[in-house]
Amino acid sequence: xxxxxxxxxxxxxxxxxxxxxxxxxxxxxxxxxxxxxxxxxxxxxxxxxxxxxxxxxxxxxxxxxxxxxxxxxxxxxxxxxxxxxxxxxxxxxxxxxxxxxxxxxxxxxxxxxxxxxxxxxxxxxxxxxxxxxxxxxxxxxxxxxxxxxxxxxxxxxxxxxxxxxxxxxxxxxxxxxxxxxxxxxxxxxxxxxxxxxxxxxxxxxxxxxxxxxxxxxxxxxxxxxxx
Amino acid sequence: xxxxxxxxxxxxxxxxxxxxxxxxxxxxxxxxxxxxxxxxxxxxxxxxxxxxxxxxxxxxxxxxxxxxxxxxxxxxxxxxxxxxxxxxxxxxxxxxxxxxxxxxxxxxxxxxxxxxxxxxxxxxxxxxxxxxxxxxxxxxxxxxxxxxxxxxxxxxxxxxxxxxxxxxxxxxxxxxxxxxxxxxxxxxxxxxxxxxxxxxxxxxxx
Numbered sequence: 001x002x003x004x005x006x007x008x009x010x011x012x013x014x015x016x017x018x019x020x021x022x023x024x025x026x027x028x029x030x031x032x033x034x035x036x037x038x039x040x041x042x043x044x045x046x047x048x049x050x051x052x053x054x055x056x057x058x059x060x061x062x063x064x065x066x067x068x069x070x071x072x073x074x075x076x077x078x079x080x081x082x083x084x085x086x087x088x089x090x091x092x093x094x095x096x097x098x099x100x101x102x103x104x105x106x107x108x109x110x111x112x113x114x115x116x117x118x119x120x121x122x123x124x125x126x127x128x129x130x131x132x133x134x135x136x137x138x139x140x141x142x143x144x145x146x147x148x149x150x151x152x153x154x155x156x157x158x159x160x161x162x163x164x165x166x167x168x169x170x171x172x173x174x175x176x177x178x179x180x181x182x183x184x185x186x187x188x189x190x191x192x193x194x195x196x197x198x199x200x201x202x203x204x205x206x207x208x209x210x211x212x213x214x215x216x217x218x219x220x221x222x223x224x225x226x227x
Numbered sequence: 228x229x230x231x232x233x234x235x236x237x238x239x240x241x242x243x244x245x246x247x248x249x250x251x252x253x254x255x256x257x258x259x260x261x262x263x264x265x266x267x268x269x270x271x272x273x274x275x276x277x278x279x280x281x282x283x284x285x286x287x288x289x290x291x292x293x294x295x296x297x298x299x300x301x302x303x304x305x306x307x308x309x310x311x312x313x314x315x316x317x318x319x320x321x322x323x324x325x326x327x328x329x330x331x332x333x334x335x336x337x338x339x340x341x342x343x344x345x346x347x348x349x350x351x352x353x354x355x356x357x358x359x360x361x362x363x364x365x366x367x368x369x370x371x372x373x374x375x376x377x378x379x380x381x382x383x384x385x386x387x388x389x390x391x392x393x394x395x396x397x398x399x400x401x402x403x404x405x406x407x408x409x410x411x412x413x414x415x416x417x418x419x420x421x422x423x424x425x426x427x428x429x430x431x432x433x
Binding site: 020 | 279
């Protein structure tokens with residue numbers, strides 16, 4: 001296997017998935033709107049006390065990001081499974097894990113990146129300061145790809161199962177806990193003046209670990225789903 | 228050369244076939260026939276390496292395909308009973324992305340020529356595939372056969388929902404592939420109109 005054909009396979013799958021997302025913009029927009037609405041409900045429900053909002057802000061944003069990511073997970077492999085494209089992906093002369101990386105990257109661009117870009121605007125509702133705002137964006141930038149990576153394992157495991165949407169949430173949410181703790185922790189500690197570097201490093205470690213293990217686990221789950 | 232050695236397959240509680248040995252020489256086609264549920268598609272999926280056999284092995288040029296993995300995938304074109312085309316993409320985009328995925332990148336001109344060869348006219352190339360009929364979608368999937376340079380073709384009921392004329396075109400294409408020394412395995416309910424010296428029939432009894 002040559003290196004160029006490997007990148008060709010990744011590029012091909014990313015291009016196709018982004019093109020499909022462009023044709024079905026409403027699907028991608030839904031999880032973004034979901035995020036905006038969930039985040040905006042909290043100031044309305046908790047009340048306009050600035051100190052309280054600042055305390056809960058990072059956590060709320062991070063939980064909302066988790067849920068928004070979860071919402072789009074069911075779509076990662078289902079369409080490919082139903083229309084037979086997944087069979088073709090498995091029979092490509094490249095390791096399946098390589099294609100999984102492409103799929104997950106496309107998923108992140110469609111559903112993770114908008115969260116990262118929107119987060120500064122949303123955090124205004126919680127009165128986050130300039131510096132912790134930067135840490136928040138950074139933590140989401142490191143954390144959301146991890147969410148997509150871990151989520152892909154769950155999405156592959158529940159292929160062809162009835163009521164898979166809820167099942168994937170039950171499978172994946174516990175695995176999201178470390179990312180949530182480190183992500184929200186980074187912002188909280190930067191607000192407390194300790195600086196968020198330690199937590200950001202841990203988030204980076206989570207990302208590397210998931211990049212290493214998740215594509216492989218996802219590929220195994222996909223093969224089992226197709227048998 | 229493709230060989231199946233003492234294959235057996237079980238789906239759930241039911242044993243579909245056991246101790247099945249068959250050989251496909253270059254230039255010939257194996258047509259798998261049998262009743263519904265007799266295990267034809269399962270056998271084809273075993274040949275494609277999508278499904279591991281319960282027992283036995285499939286050999287490509289004498290080597291076990293479970294060991295060859297991606298090297299074996301690089302030898303075959305598989306068209307299953309699902310078309311593998313996206314409703315939101317046009318036939319042209321579908322064909323080009325399927326070829327790119329398979330590692331056989333083709334130009335737009337080549338893809339258009341392939342679609343025309345199987346009887347899909349230019350105006351159809353740029354419609355979303357969801358407006359196509361079942362037979363037209365099948366033809367988009369089969370158009371890959373005009374671009375494929377792989378020696379082994381595995382086709383699951385390629386003639387489903389095709390009209391008589393298209394069935395003829397696909398059969399001709401198959402014949403040309405065999406004449407070039409290619410191999411094929413075909414699951415079908417129909418008679419395949421190929422010279423008898425190129426055709427081998429395998430009946431599964433279930």
